[in-house]
Amino acid sequence: MEKTHPGRPLVVRQLRKTYPGEAAPALRDVDLHVDAGEALGLLGPNGAGKTTAISIMSTLMRPDSGTVTICGIEIFKQTHRAKKHFGLVPQEIALYPSLTCHENLHFFGRLAGLKGRKLKGRIDECIDLVGLTASAGKRVATFSGGMKRRANIAAGILHKPELLFLDEPTVGIDAQSRHMILEMLARLNRQGTGMIYTTHYMEEAQALCSRVAIIDQGKIIVQGPPLELTARYPGCADLGGLFLLLTGKQLRD
Amino acid sequence: MTRLVATIFKELLLLGRDRAGLLVLFLMPAVLVIVVSLVQENILKVTGETVVRVLFVDQDRQLLGQFIETQFRQSGTIEIANEVNGRTADEKNARAAVEDGDFQFAVVIPAGATEAVEKRVKRQILSAFDPGDAAAGSNRDMPRVTLLFDPLVQGTFRASVTNALHVILLTLELEMKARAVSEIFPQQLEQTLQKAMGPQGTATIGNPLASMNPEWGRQRLLGIESRQATRGDAAKRPSSVQQNVPAWALFGMFFIVVPMGGSLIREKQEGTLLRVMSLPVSYLTILAGKVCAYVLVCCFQFTLILAVGKFVLPLLGAPELEIGSAPLAIAVVVASAALAATGYGIFLGTIARTYEQASMFGAVSVVIAAAMGGIMVPVYAMPKLMQQISQFSPLAWGLNALVNVFARNGTALSVFPQIALLLFFFAGTVLLSWFFFHHRGLTVN
Numbered sequence: 001m002e003k004t005h006p007g008r009p010l011v012v013r014q015l016r017k018t019y020p021g022e023a024a025p026a027l028r029d030v031d032l033h034v035d036a037g038e039a040l041g042l043l044g045p046n047g048a049g050k051t052t053a054i055s056i057m058s059t060l061m062r063p064d065s066g067t068v069t070i071c072g073i074e075i076f077k078q079t080h081r082a083k084k085h086f087g088l089v090p091q092e093i094a095l096y097p098s099l100t101c102h103e104n105l106h107f108f109g110r111l112a113g114l115k116g117r118k119l120k121g122r123i124d125e126c127i128d129l130v131g132l133t134a135s136a137g138k139r140v141a142t143f144s145g146g147m148k149r150r151a152n153i154a155a156g157i158l159h160k161p162e163l164l165f166l167d168e169p170t171v172g173i174d175a176q177s178r179h180m181i182l183e184m185l186a187r188l189n190r191q192g193t194g195m196i197y198t199t200h201y202m203e204e205a206q207a208l209c210s211r212v213a214i215i216d217q218g219k220i221i222v223q224g225p226p227l228e229l230t231a232r233y234p235g236c237a238d239l240g241g242l243f244l245l246l247t248g249k250q251l252r253d
Numbered sequence: 254m255t256r257l258v259a260t261i262f263k264e265l266l267l268l269g270r271d272r273a274g275l276l277v278l279f280l281m282p283a284v285l286v287i288v289v290s291l292v293q294e295n296i297l298k299v300t301g302e303t304v305v306r307v308l309f310v311d312q313d314r315q316l317l318g319q320f321i322e323t324q325f326r327q328s329g330t331i332e333i334a335n336e337v338n339g340r341t342a343d344e345k346n347a348r349a350a351v352e353d354g355d356f357q358f359a360v361v362i363p364a365g366a367t368e369a370v371e372k373r374v375k376r377q378i379l380s381a382f383d384p385g386d387a388a389a390g391s392n393r394d395m396p397r398v399t400l401l402f403d404p405l406v407q408g409t410f411r412a413s414v415t416n417a418l419h420v421i422l423l424t425l426e427l428e429m430k431a432r433a434v435s436e437i438f439p440q441q442l443e444q445t446l447q448k449a450m451g452p453q454g455t456a457t458i459g460n461p462l463a464s465m466n467p468e469w470g471r472q473r474l475l476g477i478e479s480r481q482a483t484r485g486d487a488a489k490r491p492s493s494v495q496q497n498v499p500a501w502a503l504f505g506m507f508f509i510v511v512p513m514g515g516s517l518i519r520e521k522q523e524g525t526l527l528r529v530m531s532l533p534v535s536y537l538t539i540l541a542g543k544v545c546a547y548v549l550v551c552c553f554q555f556t557l558i559l560a561v562g563k564f565v566l567p568l569l570g571a572p573e574l575e576i577g578s579a580p581l582a583i584a585v586v587v588a589s590a591a592l593a594a595t596g597y598g599i600f601l602g603t604i605a606r607t608y609e610q611a612s613m614f615g616a617v618s619v620v621i622a623a624a625m626g627g628i629m630v631p632v633y634a635m636p637k638l639m640q641q642i643s644q645f646s647p648l649a650w651g652l653n654a655l656v657n658v659f660a661r662n663g664t665a666l667s668v669f670p671q672i673a674l675l676l677f678f679f680a681g682t683v684l685l686s687w688f689f690f691h692h693r694g695l696t697v698n
Contacts, residue, residue, distance in 0.1 A: 059531065060527060080533050080535075081533075083533040084533050087531075088531040090524045090528060092523060092524025094525045094527055096263070096523075096525055097523070099266060099267065103263075107259055107260075107262075107263045108528060108529075110256060110258075111259060111532045113255075113533060115255055
């Protein structure tokens, strides 16, 4: 992969987005960045703007204003080029259930521009990485929730992206699968893959992310290393306490 | 290119694993074409092509009964039966048999009909020479042939048998009158001459008028030459198969909108479209891949239905499908119709928000377009308003083009207007889909 900006794979400036028919903006002047080999936790209650931010950063949605630069490429000016540098692991299991895990990876790999031996090698590597070697020939529909989540991640990292968007990748799975996924992501992170990780599990963010940004009502309230943030707010023993302190205890729909 | 091929391969793989989709695409039109062709072929036969069973009750057993029975048998379209359940037919059991639906028609010739008709003929001819017999033309004592018919038999079917009987009776009347004239006219002439010239006068004339040939009444003055108005080979006979095979093949092809629309919806709902759109590939490539895959499926589907018409239907007693002499024209029409169907599938998959919406609306709209387009009932048999509306159905365009090639020896040039309409429809639906896709965004929920 081309490395045009090795130091900072993601820079987001003044991102604003208001959905048609909505009065309140979904994102308000969001500024973010991810350094090489850094995992940034994007935390927020339901409807805070996490998925909107991920959608815009992964070129799926256009912002009203602001810029997103991935590996030095402004994504809405050179979308096709920018797409080669990031991977997306959406909240949904974005795989074809009636295809096998191998067939899914083969299809997405070819769309990502891989082919021949390189594609085959990457498929084998990724399947091995997510621990699905024995089940690679089975249809995704027959997989357990944890296996689906792992296959979902494999499809996102197939083309060795420098930046990975992970939108709640561990939702609805058992502790073992969660542990395995977090281990795997930590390994990828150590190998230099930058990450934006959204989750509702604070302990996951604390364990994986070197920095977190808390977003609420479309605005980044605070960002920094987890330990530094908890130290900044007296009475907050952990990230969970900090999160509730900053976003409140009122229920969100 | 590799991305396009990957998309085509993936679509074919997905479709191959969708058993319900395969049944809708391949089994449904094959069964429809067989069932409808056989049913319509039978109706065609019953309504005048070959065998109509008529119960014939001849109580006369002389010239009249024999003549009518012979004429019916010679028509080739009517099969005569003289018995009901092994018993000789009479008026009573014939009526019961028709009432029960065992026969659609029964013809009863009353006893003494020939004698009565001969008497009437003579009286009528004589009255022409002697206008004093005013009662000769009265219908009061006219012998009548009774035609009993099943009340369920309606319209042209009933009219065709009634007309056949009328023609037979008119022919018979003409022959009997000619024979009577041939007998009576020389006698009358002789009597008149005797009155005018006396016995010696007439003896000198000789006797040429007394031997007037009665066959003149049978000699035809005018004939009908019935020919099909088709280009080229006139020996090909359009049949229900010629209409039904292309019709139901097109219907099946357009039913591709159900699995295709469903596939697009599922991609949106399951998130695979999000992943695809996050990869370095244009949506146009994805759409092109889908179109190519589904056009291939449509062509395979059409070939299968064609094979059913060519090889399976003849085994079941229906005529073999004649595919005309312009395979290129067929290929172009089928490809254009397949593009129109896939374009509609893409449109449906783009505008529908749920799989249920796409499948329900897709299926219903295709059935309506098929009914409008003459798939179920030929357009010429529709009321005028429906005929005008049918011009807007893509299935009508496809069907007109295919029937033109199959039954009228049409060429690619002669069906160009329909091909152009189908391609415009494809372009229009894809452009609209493109607009809605960008207007609505990727997610459906």
